[in-house]
Amino acid sequence: HYTYKLSWLDRLVAHLDADTDPAHYVMSVPNTITGPITVAYNGYGDQDSNVPTADAVMVGAWTTYPSLASIVAYDPNPAPEGGQTVFFSFNYSAMDALVRPDLLQNAVTWLMTAFS
Numbered sequence: 434h435y436t437y438k439l440s441w442l443d444r445l446v447a448h449l450d451a452d453t454d455p456a457h458y459v460m461s462v463p464n465t466i467t468g469p470i471t472v473a474y475n476g477y478g479d480q481d482s483n484v485p486t487a488d489a490v491m492v493g494a495w496t497t498y499p500s501l502a503s504i505v506a507y508d509p510n511p512a513p514e515g516g517q518t519v520f521f522s523f524n525y526s527a528m529d530a531l532v533r534p535d536l537l538q539n540a541v542t543w544l545m546t547a548f549s
Contacts, residue, residue, distance in 0.1 A: 447480065447495040448472065449503045449523065457492045458543045459506050459519055464535035469496050471529045472503075479524040492519075506543070515546035 451460055451468030460466045474480050482501035485491050493504030503523055508516035519540040525533065 447497040449528070450494045450496045450499065453494040453499070453504075454490065454492045457490065457506060458514060458516070458546075459492045459504065459536075459539050462514075462539060462542060464539055466532060466536055466539065468493075470532050472523045473527045475527065479527045481522045483520075483522050489518075510548060512548035514543075515548040516543050519544060 448469035449472050451466045451470055454460060455465075455467070472480055480495070480503075482495060482498060482503070483505065484500070485502050485505045485507075488509070489505050489507040491502040491504075492506045493502065495501050495503050503521070505518075505520045505522070506516055507518040507520075510517075521540075525537075528536070
């Protein structure tokens with residue numbers, strides 16, 4: 434049984450705010466991600482927003498809408514070094530090309546890290 438951890442809202446035009454939860458592993462391990470980060474809006478799906486459910490974490494937001502998530506992380510286990518789900522609310526290929534590989538490496542590292 435799988436439960437979605439998001440409530441969809443809208444699309445928007447803004448920059449990704451990487452400073453929403455800078456200590457979260459998705460934003461800090463092994464690469465430090467800082468913002469704002471450009472996500473080019475060229476069409477539907479390039480910049481979407483959502484509100485995480487209470488058991489998920491808003492790791493990134495949008496500069497013009499700080500209460501709306503751009504990156505959501507979820508893990509039922511409280512160990513911070515690894516997790517189960519990372520969701521990007523934007524078109525990954527529309528993100529700043531210099532930051533893109535670091536963010537992906539952080540997300541994959543968090544998802545693949547074993548924890549007790």
